[in-house]
Amino acid sequence: MTKTDQVVAGSAVEEVEVRGHIIDSLLLPKILDRVLQMGGQFEIKKCEIGTRRVDPSHAVIAIRASSPERLREIIGDLLQHGAVPVHTEDARTVAADLPGCFPDGFYSTTNERTEVRIAGRWVEVADQEMDCGIVVDPAAGTARCVAMADVEVGMPIVVGYAGVRVMPSQRARGETVFGFMSSEVSSEKPKAIRQAAVADAIRETREAGKKVLLVGGPAIVHTGSAGHVARLIREGWIHVLFAGNALATHDIEQALYGTSLGVSLSRGEPIEHGHEHHLRAINTIRRLGGIKAAVERGVLRSGIMYECIRHGVEVVLAGSVRDDGPLPEVISDMLAAQAAMRRAIRGVGFALCIATTLHSIATGNLLPAWVKMACVDINPATITKLNDRGSFQTIGIVTDVEPFLRELAEDLCGS
């Protein structure tokens, strides 16, 4: 392996091995994944796969990193996923120097079954508990987990990763692979990064000459975000819009009356006759013959629908059984609406779905798997639903619509 394009001068290498149902139980993919995530490289030196479920497998993998320190970090991490260095040594300990504190570099436990090597023998750690240290009794040849607050001065505490090995739980018969996974729908994730990823995807899509599709629900208007979307359209970032009667109605209601479902967007409080405004907005547009006619006649002079018409955005408004009116451009027949959507998605390279379960699922049904979708909703259940229905290319972002769109507009259009 002296001559590969991957090897850089000064790199460090160490071999680890894994045993068990390493493919079936995802051990091997997980380990390879971690190596790449941590910036290392791998080479599979040996991979004997058990032919049947009961047969164990065995793999030896060479791990390479840019520095010995980096390599040590990677090996330390792999340890916790069940990989063991091929050449092992005894666990190292350092005596605790302060009460209630570990020495620097202490080994931090997981909740998986763990063994440490003491005088050449592998010994199971007692009282296994996550986020503890390991204290060794060299005389008795035993080891146990100890919580930070319980550390006493002089206790021999394991430091570093040498001489420690972890046995990850094997999944039980009948369990599927997919019970183990970490969640994708938490709201406790850094949001700024995902917003930037959406902006990048939109830029790349436009540069590649593909179309950007926005699929939007009325919460865009209710949350005061119509201006951000209008700006994105005006500056050429949106090329196709899928929505329903509600988005268009409340957008027009806001343009005509300054309210959305009767809530004043500048005052944030329900206002008088509020619930009538959306109906009066629909009636006004119907009397004029449609949204396009209302723009041409100068009645509709701002908002999402206005910008769509001014900038040639392809719009499909699909009806639903809860619609009032509806607006003349809304397609009331569902087969006709699907056909219009099928035509409009040709050439779409990226779909951004905002706060609409119905239209997002409808769009996910039509798009091929290689067109990415990003789905933004404050309710994690919406994203869970989309994923469960097979739209696996979806990136879910659990966040508030208004700040997301404001930043997206600032990112793409300048602030």
Added chain:
Amino acid sequence: MTKTDQVVAGSAVEEVEVRGHIIDSLLLPKILDRVLQMGGQFEIKKCEIGTRRVDPSHAVIAIRASSPERLREIIGDLLQHGAVPVHTEDARTVAADLPGCFPDGFYSTTNERTEVRIAGRWVEVADQEMDCGIVVDPAAGTARCVAMADVEVGMPIVVGYAGVRVMPSQRARGETVFGFMSSEVSSEKPKAIRQAAVADAIRETREAGKKVLLVGGPAIVHTGSAGHVARLIREGWIHVLFAGNALATHDIEQALYGTSLGVSLSRGEPIEHGHEHHLRAINTIRRLGGIKAAVERGVLRSGIMYECIRHGVEVVLAGSVRDDGPLPEVISDMLAAQAAMRRAIRGVGFALCIATTLHSIATGNLLPAWVKMACVDINPATITKLNDRGSFQTIGIVTDVEPFLRELAEDLCGS
């Protein structure tokens, strides 16, 4: 009432009356509320209250507005809450001029039982349905609801509010007043206004020489918002901090390692050994003797805790049973923690609670009702819980923590 400071020249007045269980069923408070909300004034001319539950009440109220147009709007709105003008006329109709459209100024229905006056007689509207118009058959002396799409040219459609009256449902025996109310926990509300209200409350509190209390959960750090809070502290907007071991730990973890619970805040992905970082952060601080010592020794040089110590913010870190470590400043005894919080809330004029149910409820338990709290959480259930536990002075804001805090910092500190 000829000479009050409330009366303006050119104002318009009209009297309405209400009948039924007008206090008990909230009709009267609702009507007075609407008048004020819509910018009008009222004078109760007569108010006969039934002495027992079975006895009906009767009130006559003079409504005053700045212009006849405004007055008409208010009367139109009150109509839908059961008030009826003292002097009534027949309903006015206009023949529909376009198919599928109402004439301008059409009366827009609610789903409450409605009557129209035809030739001096009050007639119940058939097929009652919200968001429709009313078509009258003058010959038969009948009226019914008609959907917009079903309007045919020539149909006589009711316009304006004259000659229409609404009978709001009386609540059934045993129902409480509070089953009628609109929700406070929707995420579909304009957010910018509420954020501005919080900024104003903080400004007013500081100007009044009172203290601003921040009650925060670790999601402040996980969502990448620690910098916003640090800035607010640095610029003197926060004077007391209530939190737990987790907020302080992850803040320090981020200052020392750039991660929060092992998630890189600049990359947004879990990183190697991530879950260890928080434990190493705690151990480091314990080895130094505490957060204050870590700042003094120059080990801790950024973040929320750093700024608190540099700017003399009063901090109470209350422990919990899920804590690792904990940090030396964390108060492990709950009675001691409550006592410390009691001392620290003296002089607090406003409390901002961010993404923590436990500490928000604990704070709500201690604050008197006249100290306002604003509670920000992406999960509506948290705010519902706070309200249900009796902290009625809470303003709930269902939104994402990071953009909320970013904007708050920009609003108060400049962008």
Added chain:
Amino acid sequence: MTKTDQVVAGSAVEEVEVRGHIIDSLLLPKILDRVLQMGGQFEIKKCEIGTRRVDPSHAVIAIRASSPERLREIIGDLLQHGAVPVHTEDARTVAADLPGCFPDGFYSTTNERTEVRIAGRWVEVADQEMDCGIVVDPAAGTARCVAMADVEVGMPIVVGYAGVRVMPSQRARGETVFGFMSSEVSSEKPKAIRQAAVADAIRETREAGKKVLLVGGPAIVHTGSAGHVARLIREGWIHVLFAGNALATHDIEQALYGTSLGVSLSRGEPIEHGHEHHLRAINTIRRLGGIKAAVERGVLRSGIMYECIRHGVEVVLAGSVRDDGPLPEVISDMLAAQAAMRRAIRGVGFALCIATTLHSIATGNLLPAWVKMACVDINPATITKLNDRGSFQTIGIVTDVEPFLRELAEDLCGS
């Protein structure tokens, strides 16, 4: 008032008074409400309403209860809402006999501004905090809140309600009445009672010769509840069904293949080819010419749709843009679907909406306010949305669909 049908022998009476903006700030309705809730009766002896917003009002109310004990409880409760007995006395205290404990009958504080009467003078209680007791210093003529754990032996603690008065916060200018209210969407409520209320409503509706409408989403089938609904239909409790393509498809998928969206309902795990089954189910029904034809030909032999056809339930299946197929009976044109729903709701006396936002809102749009709806969903957001859209007659039940329907079926059909 000696001779009313409401007065029972041995009843007790006491008069309380309220001052302030008692109508506008909901004090009076709240107090009347509490009296009735607690089983008492009231008689309004005097009610002077301020004519303008700035004018204070004043009411005197006689409270009557079945026993002096009951009356004392009611008066104690009203106290906390700002009512004060007309004839007051000094606050009574008892010396604490055990450390960390209040004497029996201690006055339990709210977080509202409170005063106690000491030697004929009303004194404000210091350190106001909820869920505390009040300790009096008779010498100094002062009083303050004390937490249970801080009670020392000998402290004079206020007991009973006499000599205590509470000043509820007046709402600030511009706030609406509806910011004060307790939540309707909590999941932390006793569920059994609400389920029983739905069962009663269904029984009463059938007895009154009215129709019961079920509005259902596909989660009925996904959660394994189709059998419960089938049973309700078979035994004559459901007369109209509103749903979409999804409910019917997954119900038929289950009848034909035993899966719902590819999840085996007896095994709870996704099964092979699962996602195809719903498409094959639709195709099978289309090939036969419809659901009715499939029942007649003996292909469809169980499930919700089967029972509907066998028992003459009126079904309206309204399409949506996300539909596959759709089934032949699904109405693809939205105006036609609304028209069919309008026809079918005639004679409906109660609507039960299960796990569908779209169809529930569509139904809420059509029903008059006096037809009660109960809306069952595990997601509080659905119920919040329905309420915000003006369907105030809705009873929201945040619970799991399957157990709710199982119990409803057992309640109505026997277990």
Added chain:
Amino acid sequence: MTKTDQVVAGSAVEEVEVRGHIIDSLLLPKILDRVLQMGGQFEIKKCEIGTRRVDPSHAVIAIRASSPERLREIIGDLLQHGAVPVHTEDARTVAADLPGCFPDGFYSTTNERTEVRIAGRWVEVADQEMDCGIVVDPAAGTARCVAMADVEVGMPIVVGYAGVRVMPSQRARGETVFGFMSSEVSSEKPKAIRQAAVADAIRETREAGKKVLLVGGPAIVHTGSAGHVARLIREGWIHVLFAGNALATHDIEQALYGTSLGVSLSRGEPIEHGHEHHLRAINTIRRLGGIKAAVERGVLRSGIMYECIRHGVEVVLAGSVRDDGPLPEVISDMLAAQAAMRRAIRGVGFALCIATTLHSIATGNLLPAWVKMACVDINPATITKLNDRGSFQTIGIVTDVEPFLRELAEDLCGS
């Protein structure tokens, strides 16, 4: 492999192959998983793993099933995950016989890139869309997706799985394995099965001589479920209880007053003085010297705490900063509480967590990975949080607490 215990008479075998980054991209584990899930067996005949990330891999797998029909189903499923039969043939088509319907046995598409073999050549399918059929133009040698409603009589539609191959999207560089997975936190899953799994786990734990740990929040009492838990304890199914002051207080409040946080559990409505009851309950128990003393003196005669004391259940009540009182048995020092929990989990074989985030996370922190936890909560966010904090052994059940516990009690104790 002619003689293994896995081979059954009459079994059928076929070989498939997979190419690409089959370990790294999870193709191979997924395929092996599906085979087992569908009741088949596999034997890896050949597995050449690329040594570096850029090197492709290749595997040949023999699939065995109990019947040719079953084998066909399995092969059909694997196809959609990227496996291709080693011996291929042309795609078979059948002419559509009815408009808007596919022929029986039609190939149902996914949204992944798909090819069909026409006259020996693999041809990419145009207009890729999920839940469609494939129509072939044999003359032009092309194929495209067609929606069911668009099928015309005579169109040649692909049937069966032969001659079809699918290219699942390869994940992009930098994406982690765990972006692909299906959700674990949906509320749209059959619940009965999971409840049964919990009952089984409890039975097995008791039979194995291990202890069952219940970790519970106050919603157990608020939702009216205390009786179910009391029954489980009485009949010996619960051996350790971890909870806080709130669960114990509201349980005792209910036993003494029939309310929980002031909500009458038999009437479902807030009652008079409700919020005081929990404080009076605490005071009563403190005056008696503790829960145990209250049971011995005959004051506390029902509920969860009563049964715990009567049946020797080991109870750890850990305090929190929001506690009122607290009850004498509550451990106010968090380090002492953790130490008590550590002692009590020895011998625990199964942990059932109900409606408490705080105590569930605290317990998850202490338990080794091989002790299973089931976590029941109506809020998916709670389960997401637990999983994200590393308690991977958790089975999450998003459901309503009351029916879950009622059924569990009926399942274990008889109905």
